[in-house]
Amino acid sequence: MDQTSHDRLLIIDFGSQVTQLIARRLRELNVYCEIHPYQNVDGAFLQAFDPRAVIFSGGPDSVMREGSPRPPAEVYRLGVPILGICYGQQVMMHDLGGKVEAGEHATAEFGRAYVTPTTSHSEVLDGWFSGDDDREQVWMSHGDHVSEIAPGFEVYGTSPGAPFAITGDPARRFYAVQFHPEVHHTPNGKTLYANFVRMAGFAGDWTMDAYREEAIRKIREQVGDKRVICGLSGGVDSSVAAVLIHEAIGDQLTCVFVDHGLLRLNEADEVVSMFRDNYNIPLIHADESELFLGELEGQSDPETKRKIIGKLFIDVFQKHANEIEGAEFLAQGTLYPDVIESVSFSGGPSVTIKSHHNVGGLPEKMGLKLVEPLRELFKDEVRALGRELGLPDSFIGRHPFPGPGLAIRCPGEITREKLEILRKADAVYIDQIRKHGLYDDIWQAFVAILPVRTVGVMGDGRTYDYACALRAVTSVDGMTADYYPFSHEFLGETATRIINEVKGINRVTYDITSKPPGTIEWE
Ligand code: XMP
Numbered sequence: 001m002d003q004t005s006h007d008r009l010l011i012i013d014f015g016s017q018v019t020q021l022i023a024r025r026l027r028e029l030n031v032y033c034e035i036h037p038y039q040n041v042d043g044a045f046l047q048a049f050d051p052r053a054v055i056f057s058g059g060p061d062s063v064m065r066e067g068s069p070r071p072p073a074e075v076y077r078l079g080v081p082i083l084g085i086c087y088g089q090q091v092m093m094h095d096l097g098g099k100v101e102a103g104e105h106a107t108a109e110f111g112r113a114y115v116t117p118t119t120s121h122s123e124v125l126d127g128w129f130s131g132d133d134d135r136e137q138v139w140m141s142h143g144d145h146v147s148e149i150a151p152g153f154e155v156y157g158t159s160p161g162a163p164f165a166i167t168g169d170p171a172r173r174f175y176a177v178q179f180h181p182e183v184h185h186t187p188n189g190k191t192l193y194a195n196f197v198r199m200a201g202f203a204g205d206w207t208m209d210a211y212r213e214e215a216i217r218k219i220r221e222q223v224g225d226k227r228v229i230c231g232l233s234g235g236v237d238s239s240v241a242a243v244l245i246h247e248a249i250g251d252q253l254t255c256v257f258v259d260h261g262l263l264r265l266n267e268a269d270e271v272v273s274m275f276r277d278n279y280n281i282p283l284i285h286a287d288e289s290e291l292f293l294g295e296l297e298g299q300s301d302p303e304t305k306r307k308i309i310g311k312l313f314i315d316v317f318q319k320h321a322n323e324i325e326g327a328e329f330l331a332q333g334t335l336y337p338d339v340i341e342s343v344s345f346s347g348g349p350s351v352t353i354k355s356h357h358n359v360g361g362l363p364e365k366m367g368l369k370l371v372e373p374l375r376e377l378f379k380d381e382v383r384a385l386g387r388e389l390g391l392p393d394s395f396i397g398r399h400p401f402p403g404p405g406l407a408i409r410c411p412g413e414i415t416r417e418k419l420e421i422l423r424k425a426d427a428v429y430i431d432q433i434r435k436h437g438l439y440d441d442i443w444q445a446f447v448a449i450l451p452v453r454t455v456g457v458m459g460d461g462r463t464y465d466y467a468c469a470l471r472a473v474t475s476v477d478g479m480t481a482d483y484y485p486f487s488h489e490f491l492g493e494t495a496t497r498i499i500n501e502v503k504g505i506n507r508v509t510y511d512i513t514s515k516p517p518g519t520i521e522w523e
Contacts, residue, residue: 006203006210007201009052009055010041012057013059014058014059014069015037015057015060016057016059016060016085016180018182018480020035022193023378024182024477025190025193026197030207032376034049035057041071042074046078053197056071057088058085058086058180062102063087064144070095076095076096080200081174083176085181089176093153093167097151098148098151099148101145108143109142109160110141111139111185112140114137114160115165116157116159117129117135118156118157120155120156125156125192136186136187137188138179138181138185138189146178153174155167181193184476211381215373216244222371223248223249226252228328228331230253230254231258234263237333237335238333239274239275239333240382240386241333242331247389253281253282255281255282256317257285258288259285261288261289262289262404263405264401264405291312291316293414295308297414300451305408309404309407310355330363337478379478399444408522408523409447422468425498425505428501429446432490432497436490441474442484443481444472448471450468455506464506467506467507469510469511470508471520473514479515480515480516483511483513483514
């Protein structure tokens, strides 16, 4: 558990897919919070954490199932405000003497719903129900529902499927809602969180400037006069981590940039010159593309590809890191969502969709200790920190790029030929997006080369070339995403340019899948 001088809010995770968004909303309110899976939270943990308020997340289970997730009983005796969301509401009601019923019938609600107020009002709803039609749109996702509220609770809002949509016990400052105020489809949800943290007495003083100062102090304290190595990917996260650590300890830091041959056009040169020339940070440039591409030959299963890359990356990194004498620490640009993801690997409540590229296990193997100065941040907070540190906007604003690189944009078998085609197509696509002034409106855009050739006709001749898919999404955090609504003119012009300028592609499609049900990358 991290030590911070700020008031802390504890989110107990019962396995909802959107638990991180609760943290996100709170960070926007400048409140420091941490998510911990319910299995790790017991009385001693609560005492050590000393939260100023607690939130119970949603979750997929049913409180009526024996052995389903519960918070420790001590949480209700802390004397701090608690907010229960969805499953969190049901748990709270169940624990405190209310009733929950299975929702096989008409009470299950998924998606948009409308909550109307009752005659009771609570401060937690300040700013709610003030529109013309006296109702609020909320996002529901529940099978079970509360059928009887616990003693001491009042009802502030109801929906057709949830008679107890918003409830609270003002004496104990316990609040519980059936819907998800953290998602964008509950437009006034942030107000509810703002009210809750204000009522809990948070000062809202967790800012990026404060974070930077605190992070630098902690890095110096942790590292002392020892040496640190940092794996640089060229992405925003590891770059910000490197610059922050360099600011804290100067030349005690050496960066290692592993080129796995799966980077975009000119990417390796750009990264190397940025760090060597602009920042004067000692950098080892390890060109290992032959090794990676060789091992990937003949492999087409997405998880196998990811695992090969992950393992090789560790081996190669280790080999080069060993050249740096006396290194005791390994720096990583691990972000908060990665921390939560890895919790789920080790038995946390949410389901793993893809094995994300990380270098977990490496520090123990090498006998290194970890420095992870971004562990508490979300992506856009890292960008804000990067700006604070003076990284150029053109760099900070770059779309995220996944660790396994172009490998996961080349579904099926990877060949050098396909990678070459993909790089060129991607460069044309991004150039188009920039020329039309759309780059900053899009969260991430890329081309995927498809494992299929199609027949075309060019200059009266037959072609038999690859098809590609353009992807562009809007998102806040990569957890959910929607496709970007390009104009038909833009799509038409881009398709023409790609087919004319990139030999090997004769068909261009646009991927209009949102996440969920799709994911952003193709693999
Ligand atoms: P998905 O495809 O899971 O991607 O919707 C969500 C975001 O994560 C990026 N991504 C990765 N980033 N290592 C990373 O550092 C990975 O293994 C990885 N896989 C996906 C993806 O580009 C998108 O921004």
